[in-house]
Amino acid sequence: MTQDLTLANAKLILKDEVIVGSLSLRDGKIAAIDTGATVPTGALDCEGDYLCPGLIELHTDNLERHISPRPKVSWPHGPAILAHDRELAGCGITTVFDAMRVGSISSSKARHAKYAREVSHALLALRAQGVLKISHYLHLRAEICSETLPAELAEFTRDDRIGIVSLMDHTPGQRQFRDLEKMKAYVMGKHNMSAADFAKHIADLQDLQAQFGAAHEAAAVAFGQALGAVLASHDDTTAGQVATSARHGVAMAEFPTTVEAAQACRDNNIAIIMGAPNLVRGGSHSGNVAAGDLADRDLLDILSSDYVPAALLMSAVQLGETWGDMARGIATVTAAPANHVGLTDRGVLEVGKRADVVRFKPLGGITSIRQVWSKAHQIA
Structure with a gap:
């Protein structure tokens, strides 16, 4: 089954930089990357956590x-x-x-x-x-x-x-x-x-x-x-x-x-x-x-x-x-x-790549993994 999901208000770790923005996931791939902390209706608010590739x-x-x-x-x-x-x-x-x-x-x-x-x-x-x-x-x-x-x-x-x-x-x-x-x-x-x-x-x-x-x-x-x-x-x-x-x-x-x-x-x-x-x-x-x-x-x-x-x-x-x-x-x-x-x-947050994504938050020497998606399906 396909799954559409938007992960918003996150620090996106891109290939060469970190930006505040959102990821749209569709049909197991990254469909769009947008900038800004806005949380659209129906999106998951990542509360400023990091998102990186799987x-x-x-x-x-x-x-x-x-x-x-x-x-x-x-x-x-x-x-x-x-x-x-x-x-x-x-x-x-x-x-x-x-x-x-x-x-x-x-x-x-x-x-x-x-x-x-x-x-x-x-x-x-x-x-x-x-x-x-x-x-x-x-x-x-x-x-x-x-x-x-x-x-x-x-x-x-x-x-x-x-x-x-x-x-x-x-x-x-x-x-x-x-x-x-x-x-x-x-x-x-x-x-x-x-x-x-x-x-x-x-x-x-x-x-x-x-x-x-x-x-x-x-x-x-x-x-x-x-x-x-x-x-x-x-x-x-x-x-x-x-x-x-x-x-x-x-x-x-x-x-x-x-x-x-x-x-x-x-x-x-x-x-x-x-x-x-x-x-x-x-x-x-x-x-x-x-x-x-x-x-x-x-x-x-x-x-x-x-x-x-x-x-x-x-x-x-x-x-x-x-x-x-x-x-x-x-x-x-x-x-x-x-x-x-x-x-x-895979390996980068780019449009068209596999939607393998990790949401995490550093906590003073500890890295707390909040959620994990593989091909846009949450697995942890």
């Missing part, structure tokens, strides 16, 4: 959290997907690229079981039934340091809405896990390992990388290119790693860990994605470069909620206040991600 999330592990809410606990996929979908809607996210790991390890105590194909089937089935509130795409996290990556990739086709393929190399001693002591504390606690178990785990992973790293990386790049997906790198640390990413045709760098890597991304025209929790917390929980430091150096293009969906809008508002430019801050979670994954129908 948020676009490129990398979130949130679905995995719903599927496995505790170690060794597997939750039914359908209910987990619905809970995830509704949580994101409530956080103002109207488009998501659900990150799913492909590439498993069965020969280690810290086992990583295969799950992406089964979960994505369930997700796409729910989408076909029309029960999901927001727009879902797949982001396949290709785990280079694994035993089964090529076989798992081969189970996916162009029909699976794969928008992003990221190259993940979690081999200990480099990238995210340069600091083995931090990795030790995390892995031993999560998997109930002894020191001897951890030492063997490290050796096993390094051996996997030595055996399969080059072949798996090549397979993931070829797969992404064949499906027309955007390629992303992950946890680049050195300029050399970024140079390799550039040769592969990588367009986005997720969470570079150093200023050196971020600057190399900028030099190679690779978009820089940083974690919203990193920005909100004031630093990386892994001891890597702070997102705020990169923002200060103009080395931050896109924010991702990563493991805290509610952090996405909060961090964008924080950036807008830091930069003194709310439109620029909000663009890191709307226009910029849309542009880099080729979604030309």
Whole structure:
């Protein structure tokens, strides 16, 4: 069913400026934008709150959290997907690229079981039934340091809405896990390992990388290119790693860990994605470069909620206040991600674009989301 709605007396966050005005929504799209605080008869008075485009999330592990809410606990996929979908809607996210790991390890105590194909089937089935509130795409996290990556990739086709393929190399001693002591504390606690178990785990992973790293990386790049997906790198640390990413045709760098890597991304025209929790917390929980430091150096293009969906809008508002430019801050979670994954129908408040809209109000460090619309239908 179509729905006509006018959202009036709001601060409209446009592509390059913020104005006081109103949005008219019709047939799932933005039909008109008018200036002024007037509230026409039948319009919704937004009482001076901000209106921005629906948020676009490129990398979130949130679905995995719903599927496995505790170690060794597997939750039914359908209910987990619905809970995830509704949580994101409530956080103002109207488009998501659900990150799913492909590439498993069965020969280690810290086992990583295969799950992406089964979960994505369930997700796409729910989408076909029309029960999901927001727009879902797949982001396949290709785990280079694994035993089964090529076989798992081969189970996916162009029909699976794969928008992003990221190259993940979690081999200990480099990238995210340069600091083995931090990795030790995390892995031993999560998997109930002894020191001897951890030492063997490290050796096993390094051996996997030595055996399969080059072949798996090549397979993931070829797969992404064949499906027309955007390629992303992950946890680049050195300029050399970024140079390799550039040769592969990588367009986005997720969470570079150093200023050196971020600057190399900028030099190679690779978009820089940083974690919203990193920005909100004031630093990386892994001891890597702070997102705020990169923002200060103009080395931050896109924010991702990563493991805290509610952090996405909060961090964008924080950036807008830091930069003194709310439109620029909000663009890191709307226009910029849309542009880099080729979604030309959303990400900005413009006539003719999808009527994905978020109404929010900053409250002294807290961002209160008042209402959310997807294609002009209220979903939160």
